[in-house]
Amino acid sequence: MHSLERDIVVIGAGPSGLTAAWELKKAGLSVAVLEARDRVGGRTWTSNIDGAMLEIGGQWVSPDQTALIGLLDELGLETYERYRTGDSVYIAPDGTRTRYTGEMFPVEAHTAAEMSRLIEELDGLAAEIGAEEPWAHPKARELDTVSFHHWLRQLSDDEEACNNIGLFIAGGMLTKPAHAFSALQAVLMAASAGSFSNLVDEDFILDKRVIGGMQQVSERLAGRLGEDVILNSPVRTLQWHPADAGDGSSSVVAISDSATVHARYAIMAVPPNLYSRVSFEPPLPRRQHQMHQHQSLGLVIKVHAVYETPFWRADGLSGTGFSASSLVQEVYDNTNYDDSRGTLVGFISDEKADYAFSLSSDERRREILQSLAGFLGDEALNPVVYYESDWGSEEWTRGAYASSYDLGGLHRYGADQREPVGPIYWSSSDLAAEGYQHVDGAVRMGQRTAARIVAAASGDDTDMNTAGVMAAAGVNR
Numbered sequence: 001m002h003s004l005e006r007d008i009v010v011i012g013a014g015p016s017g018l019t020a021a022w023e024l025k026k027a028g029l030s031v032a033v034l035e036a037r038d039r040v041g042g043r044t045w046t047s048n049i050d051g052a053m054l055e056i057g058g059q060w061v062s063p064d065q066t067a068l069i070g071l072l073d074e075l076g077l078e079t080y081e082r083y084r085t086g087d088s089v090y091i092a093p094d095g096t097r098t099r100y101t102g103e104m105f106p107v108e109a110h111t112a113a114e115m116s117r118l119i120e121e122l123d124g125l126a127a128e129i130g131a132e133e134p135w136a137h138p139k140a141r142e143l144d145t146v147s148f149h150h151w152l153r154q155l156s157d158d159e160e161a162c163n164n165i166g167l168f169i170a171g172g173m174l175t176k177p178a179h180a181f182s183a184l185q186a187v188l189m190a191a192s193a194g195s196f197s198n199l200v201d202e203d204f205i206l207d208k209r210v211i212g213g214m215q216q217v218s219e220r221l222a223g224r225l226g227e228d229v230i231l232n233s234p235v236r237t238l239q240w241h242p243a244d245a246g247d248g249s250s251s252v253v254a255i256s257d258s259a260t261v262h263a264r265y266a267i268m269a270v271p272p273n274l275y276s277r278v279s280f281e282p283p284l285p286r287r288q289h290q291m292h293q294h295q296s297l298g299l300v301i302k303v304h305a306v307y308e309t310p311f312w313r314a315d316g317l318s319g320t321g322f323s324a325s326s327l328v329q330e331v332y333d334n335t336n337y338d339d340s341r342g343t344l345v346g347f348i349s350d351e352k353a354d355y356a357f358s359l360s361s362d363e364r365r366r367e368i369l370q371s372l373a374g375f376l377g378d379e380a381l382n383p384v385v386y387y388e389s390d391w392g393s394e395e396w397t398r399g400a401y402a403s404s405y406d407l408g409g410l411h412r413y414g415a416d417q418r419e420p421v422g423p424i425y426w427s428s429s430d431l432a433a434e435g436y437q438h439v440d441g442a443v444r445m446g447q448r449t450a451a452r453i454v455a456a457a458s459g460d461d462t463d464m465n466t467a468g469v470m471a472a473a474g475v476n477r
């Protein structure tokens with residue numbers, strides 16, 4: 001059992017916790033990072049499955065994700081573009097399969113016009129409300145008390161248009177049914193990517209991948225932190241004391257299965273649905289007890305199918321396909337850099353994932369491959385490697401991709417979600433503004449939290465001074 005003394009203890013060695021730890025170390029503070037798993041990276045995980053390199057978790061980078069792009073540069077990691085040459089495939093609600101090019105799905109003129117109108121509406125709201133404090137906008141309550149599903153249908157009577165627009169945020173991002181989260185939560189998701197138009201443009205949001213895998217971000221950060229990262233070390237108890245009147249310093253004691261760390265500050269760099277896995281002594285305030293029960297992870301199965309060749313390319317297909325009505329609702333060419341084999345990745349979200357998990361593994365594989373074949377042809381039925389990323393079964397995550405509030409939770413609790421409780425700070429992609437739910441947001445939150453602690457540690461934690469330190473560090477608050 002290690003017994004350590006540090007300035008800051010970081011709980012969780014995902015991209016957010018490791019970024020925070022690295023920034024704090026660069027600022028001259030001492031850190032220890034306690035990680036529950038036997039690896040770093042959290043929801044990013046690059047692994048070799050039956051001879052194929054697969055991105056089991058987060059992988060894509062978009063051009064607006066400048067915090068992540070900056071970190072990739074700092075760590076000497078390179079990116080490459082997703083394959084996108086050729087026709088995409090759209091499967092309509094009646095099962096009709098159509099090849100198309102361009103951004104708009106090949107739908108009837110009325111549906112296309114309705115989709116454009118809904119995209120414009122969401123772009124307008126995203127620009128007006130923004131990602132930083134959506135809860136503070138005058139329209140926040142109104143938009144947060146109606147489900148995204150019903151909000152879309154208040155604006156349009158075109159069911160196919162509503163389902164297609166719903167898909168981009170519900171199945172595509174929050175991985176919850178559109179009736180389970182609010183229109184305000186959808187606006188936050190859009191604003192966090194710059195606009196709704198960015199989210200619906202797969203060539204923007206799914207632009208590039210990291211050569212060698214996204215997990216390297218965490219692995220390289222951990223390499224720099226060396227023995228300050230302790231694996232197999234789930235934190236069970238966090239004792240905390242606010243700054244006392246005596247010497248004015250706060251303190252925490254983090255107790256894990258393999259280490260006890262005494263520090264001045266703690267960073268909870270885990271998704272909010274896992275906060276309650278830790279016993280806080282004394283208990284957290286009422287506000288946090290309530291807030292954390294309204295934040296939950298979605299559910300999505302990320303399916304990987306590897307073939308001897310990327311056969312769809314020979315048929316003039318890009319590998320991209322969409323259908324709000326199919327079991328697999330999105331599919332993309334996910335071939336690795338410099339690989340002669342071809343890889344497809346597909347996504348099965350929320351209620352469809354519930355259905356898929358109700359099947360035996362053989363039945364599930366058969367139905368999923370049939371769905372892929374519906375987009376790209378029967379050759380899709382026989383992959384040489386097949387793998388389902390199942391994050392719902394991972395004890396230290398419990399879902400994918402990230403957490404969002406239930407109906408009405410965002411305007412009610414959002415203002416408090418990033419506020420420290422005494423010496424305890426919160427940092428994860430789930431709390432980010434820009435880059436929300438993405439690795440970029442995890443990095444931004446890590447930088448932001450580190451800057452706040454640097455300011456607090458130097459006795460300058462007034463809002464103005466904190467803002468100044470963060471501006472100096474190039475971080476938006």
Ligand SMILES: Cc1cc2nc3c(=O)[nH]c(=O)nc-3n(C[C@H](O)[C@H](O)[C@H](O)COP(=O)(O)OP(=O)(O)OC[C@H]3O[C@@H](n4cnc5c(N)ncnc54)[C@H](O)[C@@H]3O)c2cc1C
Pocket residue numbers: 011012013014015016017034035036037040041042043044056057058059060061233234235236269270271274277278302389391396397399400401402427428429430437438439440442
């Ligand atoms: C299938 C999938 C696909 C995704 N696709 C993309 C994508 O293409 N692009 C993108 O940008 N993002 C994507 N994401 C999201 C992205 O991976 C996450 O937003 C990001 O990893 C979050 O980083 P984090 O550090 O905030 O949290 P995590 O990565 O979840 O890290 C938290 C860490 O805390 C540890 N932990 C939890 N509890 C404890 C405890 N009590 N004690 C100690 N340690 C603990 C966990 O083991 C974990 O290592 C995807 C995610 C998934 C699951």
